[in-house]
Amino acid sequence: MNVLNELLTVVGVITISYFAILNGLYLVFTAIAWRSLGRHLRGRAYSAAEEAFDSPFTPGITVILPAFNEAAGIVQSVHSLLALRYPRYEVVVVNDGSTDDTVARLTDAFELVGAHRAIRPSITTQPVASSFVSRRNPNLWVLDKANGGKADALNAGVAAAQHPYVCALDADALIETDALLRVAEPILDDPVHVVATGGIVRIANGSTIDHGRVTSVRLPSNPLAVLQVLEYFRAFLIGRVGWTRMNALLIISGAFGLFQREAVEEVGGFATDTVGEDMELVVRLHRHFRARGLPYRIEFVADPVCWTEVPEDIASLSRQRRRWHRGLGQTLWRHRRAVGNPRYGAFGLVALPYFVLFEFLGPVVETFGAALTVVAFAVGDLSLRSFVGFLLLAFLVGIVLSIAALALEEFNFRRHPRTRDVVAMVLYSVLENFGYRQLNDTWRVVALVDLARRKQGWGTQRRRGIGNLAPRER
Amino acid sequence: MSVLVIAALALSACSIAMLAVLVTRRWELARRARHRRQVEDRLKQAALELLHGGVEPPAELSVEEKETLADLLGRYARTVRGPTHDHIVAYFAREGLIGREVTVMARARQPWRRATAAFRLGDIGSVDAAPALVEALRDKDRYVRIAAVRSLGRLRAPEAGAALVAAGAEGRAPEGLVRWALLQLGPPALPELRSLLSSPSDRERAAALQLIGLLGGPSDAGEAESRMRDSSSLVRTQAARALGRVGGERNLPSLLAALEDRIPAVRAAAAISLGYLRDPIALDALTQHAEGDPVFDVARESARAAAKIDRQASAARARASDSEHLREAVDLAGIR
Amino acid sequence: MTDADKTPTILVADDEEDVRELVTYRLTRSGYNVIGAGDGLEALELAAERTPDLMVLDVMMPKLDGYELTRRVRAEEALRSIPVILLTARSQETDVDRGFEVGADDYLKKPFNPDELVARVRAVLGRR
Numbered sequence: 001m002n003v004l005n006e007l008l009t010v011v012g013v014i015t016i017s018y019f020a021i022l023n024g025l026y027l028v029f030t031a032i033a034w035r036s037l038g039r040h041l042r043g044r045a046y047s048a049a050e051e052a053f054d055s056p057f058t059p060g061i062t063v064i065l066p067a068f069n070e071a072a073g074i075v076q077s078v079h080s081l082l083a084l085r086y087p088r089y090e091v092v093v094v095n096d097g098s099t100d101d102t103v104a105r106l107t108d109a110f111e112l113v114g115a116h117r118a119i120r121p122s123i124t125t126q127p128v129a130s131s132f133v134s135r136r137n138p139n140l141w142v143l144d145k146a147n148g149g150k151a152d153a154l155n156a157g158v159a160a161a162q163h164p165y166v167c168a169l170d171a172d173a174l175i176e177t178d179a180l181l182r183v184a185e186p187i188l189d190d191p192v193h194v195v196a197t198g199g200i201v202r203i204a205n206g207s208t209i210d211h212g213r214v215t216s217v218r219l220p221s222n223p224l225a226v227l228q229v230l231e232y233f234r235a236f237l238i239g240r241v242g243w244t245r246m247n248a249l250l251i252i253s254g255a256f257g258l259f260q261r262e263a264v265e266e267v268g269g270f271a272t273d274t275v276g277e278d279m280e281l282v283v284r285l286h287r288h289f290r291a292r293g294l295p296y297r298i299e300f301v302a303d304p305v306c307w308t309e310v311p312e313d314i315a316s317l318s319r320q321r322r323r324w325h326r327g328l329g330q331t332l333w334r335h336r337r338a339v340g341n342p343r344y345g346a347f348g349l350v351a352l353p354y355f356v357l358f359e360f361l362g363p364v365v366e367t368f369g370a371a372l373t374v375v376a377f378a379v380g381d382l383s384l385r386s387f388v389g390f391l392l393l394a395f396l397v398g399i400v401l402s403i404a405a406l407a408l409e410e411f412n413f414r415r416h417p418r419t420r421d422v423v424a425m426v427l428y429s430v431l432e433n434f435g436y437r438q439l440n441d442t443w444r445v446v447a448l449v450d451l452a453r454r455k456q457g458w459g460t461q462r463r464r465g466i467g468n469l470a471p472r473e474r
Numbered sequence: 475m476s477v478l479v480i481a482a483l484a485l486s487a488c489s490i491a492m493l494a495v496l497v498t499r500r501w502e503l504a505r506r507a508r509h510r511r512q513v514e515d516r517l518k519q520a521a522l523e524l525l526h527g528g529v530e531p532p533a534e535l536s537v538e539e540k541e542t543l544a545d546l547l548g549r550y551a552r553t554v555r556g557p558t559h560d561h562i563v564a565y566f567a568r569e570g571l572i573g574r575e576v577t578v579m580a581r582a583r584q585p586w587r588r589a590t591a592a593f594r595l596g597d598i599g600s601v602d603a604a605p606a607l608v609e610a611l612r613d614k615d616r617y618v619r620i621a622a623v624r625s626l627g628r629l630r631a632p633e634a635g636a637a638l639v640a641a642g643a644e645g646r647a648p649e650g651l652v653r654w655a656l657l658q659l660g661p662p663a664l665p666e667l668r669s670l671l672s673s674p675s676d677r678e679r680a681a682a683l684q685l686i687g688l689l690g691g692p693s694d695a696g697e698a699e700s701r702m703r704d705s706s707s708l709v710r711t712q713a714a715r716a717l718g719r720v721g722g723e724r725n726l727p728s729l730l731a732a733l734e735d736r737i738p739a740v741r742a743a744a745a746i747s748l749g750y751l752r753d754p755i756a757l758d759a760l761t762q763h764a765e766g767d768p769v770f771d772v773a774r775e776s777a778r779a780a781a782k783i784d785r786q787a788s789a790a791r792a793r794a795s796d797s798e799h800l801r802e803a804v805d806l807a808g809i810r
Numbered sequence: 811m812t813d814a815d816k817t818p819t820i821l822v823a824d825d826e827e828d829v830r831e832l833v834t835y836r837l838t839r840s841g842y843n844v845i846g847a848g849d850g851l852e853a854l855e856l857a858a859e860r861t862p863d864l865m866v867l868d869v870m871m872p873k874l875d876g877y878e879l880t881r882r883v884r885a886e887e888a889l890r891s892i893p894v895i896l897l898t899a900r901s902q903e904t905d906v907d908r909g910f911e912v913g914a915d916d917y918l919k920k921p922f923n924p925d926e927l928v929a930r931v932r933a934v935l936g937r938r
Contacts, residue, residue, distance in 0.1 A: 042586045042589075042617075043586075043589070043616075043617040045590075045593075046589040046590065046592070046593045046617050046618075046620060046621040046624075047617070047620055048620060048621075048623070048624040048651050048654075050552075050899075051624055051627065051651060051654050051655075052650065052651070052654070053899060054654065054899060055650060055651070055653070055654035055657070056657070056688070057649075057650040057653045057654060058650060059650075082875075083870070083872075083875055085870060113809060114805075115802065115805035115806060115808075115809070116798060116801035116802045116805050117802055118770070118773075118774060118777075118798040118799045118801075118802045119798075120770050121770075122770075133805070133806065133809060135809050136881075138806060138809055162774070177870075177872070188648055188650050188651070189648045190648070191649075191650070210873070211851070211872065211873040213872055213873075386478070389478040390478075392478075392482060393478060393481055393482060393485070396481075396482055396485035396486065396489075397485065399485070399489055400485055400488050400489055400492075403489055403492045403493070404492070406496070407492055407495075407496060410496050410499070410500075411499075414500075414503075419497060419500050419501070419504075422496055422497065422500065423493070423497065426489075426492075426493045426496070429489075430489070518831070522831065522832070522835045525832070525835075526835065526836060526839060526924070549828050550828060550832055552921065553826075553828060553829050553832065553920060553921050553922070554832065554921050554922060554923065554924055555921045555922060555923045556923030556924070556925055556926065557923070557925060558923065558924045558925070559921070559923075
């Protein structure tokens with residue numbers, strides 16, 4: 001009994017300090033986000049986007065669309081990419097050994113003709129067997145290559161790119177018309193230092209999509225999708241804004257990121273042996289520049305929007321989250337020598353340790369905390385009553401923080417036009433603390449176990465990363 | 475325990491208060507938007523008439539109506555030029571609004587108010603506002619400076635040339651935007667740009683050459699050619715690019731020499747310009763670079779230029795040498 | 811009503827309401843009959859239905875951009891001969907080239923001078 005008691009106390013103290021530190025950090029980040037988002041948005045009303053669109057000095061971008069068995073949606077995706085507001089860009093579709101008629105559909109829709117495309121030797125990829133260009137629009141190219149996964153497809157696009165910047169996309173992501181111009185804004189502002197930028201990812205489930213554009217934004221009817229809407233608000237509006245301020249942003253979503261081509265080539269392109277190639281590349285870029293003491297910036301921009309479909313059933317969501325967590329683990333492991341390394345500044349001292357302790361191992365602590373609560377009740381330990389109280393408090397703080405993220409969205413963007421959607425989101429902010437968060441933690445603990453047993457891909461590609469978005473996943 | 479209860483109650487109250495704020499705010503904003511829309515619809519006809527015929531709007535407008543009208547005209551002003559735009563400017567001048575914006579831009583305490591004013595002046599102002607906007611290029615807030623650069627470009631104020639170049643070179647505003655603004659000034663900016671060719675800063679010299687290439691004419695070719703021997707590769711690159719636009723046959727030798735420059739960017743620029751000039755004399759050197767230049771971008775630009783000058787010959791050469799750059803360039807030229 | 815047959819009908823397509831209103835007002839005042847569309851697809855349908863005498867099309871439009879719309883109009887027997895004036899936000903050579911390539915008769919850069927638009931409309935209509 002005594003031993004158990006001691007153990008409970010130790011775990012209790014750890015859990016409480018964990019929650020205290022985590023929520024403290026969230027509070028700081030929320031405060032930072034409130035400050036800098038407001039300023040950014042006010043400022044962007046006077047930034048000269050129209051002028052950049054009109055200017056011959058705006059640098060060119062190669063938009064890379066990796067496609068694996070995307071026949072159903074590819075033509076529409078390409079149509080909407082060709083309608084982006086950006087003065088100088090090309091679209092390179094990389095067909096990654098599809099077994100369906102992805103290329104045939106593109107050929108029909110855009111009058112593709114065979115044309116040779118020179119490819120840089122800087123990054124090696126699976127061989128590109130043939131390439132095509134559209135007779136309608138010489139800025140549309142299709143590379144047909146042997147299957148090698150999303151990272152490999154992106155690398156082929158980078159190697160073929162003719163412009164100094166490359167934009168990496170998901171095949172089923174929808175980019176808003178002016179998103180490219182907006183995500184490029186930090187680059188237009190400071191082309192010498194900014195090496196990568198990323199936009200916000202929003203959830204399209206429930207909204208109306210017409211000709212490749214989201215025309216009316218509605219909350220999804222599926223509760224699981226609504227919970228993810230809130231999660232994405234927190235992750236993007238609070239997390240990424242805060243990390244950007246410290247120049248320690250570790251994640252640019254694979255669905256929508258803009259990179260300086262030469263920087264990507266210099267660090268060797270996207271890694272093909274991880275399931276989280278988007279985060280891994282950004283971490284590698286940080287290391288590359290910090291190790292050499294070169295000034296650089298990696299920025300999150302809050303207003304360019306990429307719309308995406310998220311899983312609506314538990315099984316796919318669980319698969320997606322486990323994969324994300326494995327990807328996180330792989331990246332952190334690969335760059336373990338930078339964790340806590342003062343040589344790497346805020347990136348090594350704050351961001352990486354945070355990701356190790358709170359993002360990667362956090363679920364373990366949270367799961368222990370929850371288990372302890374149950375044990376505490378079973379044992380009937382009086383001293384533990386206060387511990388349970390603390391947990392409750394942590395829940396409440398969680399709710400307040402969720403609502404704060406929602407308020408951040410409401411005050412700055414108001415993308416959901418219906419008031420009832422907002423009320424629903426507030427209710428879900430409360431609900432998510434009872435069940436959804438725990439479920440999420442469980443998946444991540446399962447992913448940890450998988451990693452520890454090296455089951456399912458530590459370093460091996462279990463499946464293609466394209467269609468990250470689980471509905472497409474088998 | 476009671477501390478916990480109090481904390482819990484406080485947090486719950488906090489959530490409920492936030493919910494209330496969110497919902498009330500929404501209602502209020504929706505109401506205001508509706509109201510604004512109504513006022514706007516009422517005034518639209520008057521605005522359109524004023525825009526086209528210079529007819530005075532009804533005199534008895536309320537403050538709110540006046541603001542809405544100004545907003546509406548400001549939006550229209552962004553899409554039109556010429557006499558229609560002049561009508562708008564005349565209206566704002568009559569109402570004393572331009573002077574007011576100038577004052578706000580110079581004096582307002584909050585940076586965003588200064589930025590709004592600087593931005594608006596680009597739409598509704600006239601060149602009279604230019605001196606004040608030039609002042610604003612030194613504002614301590616970056617957004618104000620950016621708005622001022624934009625507005626100076628929109629107003630096409632030729633006297634702003636030097637101040638704009640300086641703002642760009644000193645990093646007070648994004649260089650790309652500054653160059654856009656200078657481009658808007660058009661040929662009247664040329665004397666200023668030419669005098670910058672002897673600036674000690676290579677960035678300024680390069681920027682000036684780039685714009686002279688876009689705005690100037692054949693008489694600028696000599697100056698550009700002499701800059702091909704500049705010690706800075708930034709300057710040589712822009713000189714080579716400029717020669718593609720303002721240069722001619724006489725400049726071919728120096729462009730061919732630039733094709734052998736140590737710095738790849740200069741070689742690529744020379745290749746592009748040789749493509750513009752379309753003189754077959756460059757064909758041989760270009761195909762050689764397309765086949766053998768160690769730098770990818772130089773080889774690609776050389777190939778494109780070669781295909782532009784003589785597609786047939788380049789195609790034959792591509793078959794013979796199997797140069798991937800020549801093949802790409804020939805294929806691309808084929809669909810255009 | 812009888813001279814409605816003689817008044818040329820112009821189709822104006824632009825997704826920006828401000829621009830559409832402005833152009834509509836100006837052309838109406840110059841004596842034309844104007845019909846408006848808010849996107850490329852709507853414009854195509856309206857064109858098929860009403861067969862206007864001329865079209866003023868914005869290049870950047872949702873659903874179908876100005877180039878693609880022009881291309882489709884040129885591909886359609888009944889609409890082929892309708893003149894098209896493109897409104898573009900950029901004056902870059904490639905844009906203009908592309909405009910003429912797909913079969914536009916003229917183009918105007920935004921911000922534009924409404925008087926000039928009317929002059930171009932007259933010229934293009936007179937040319938036929």
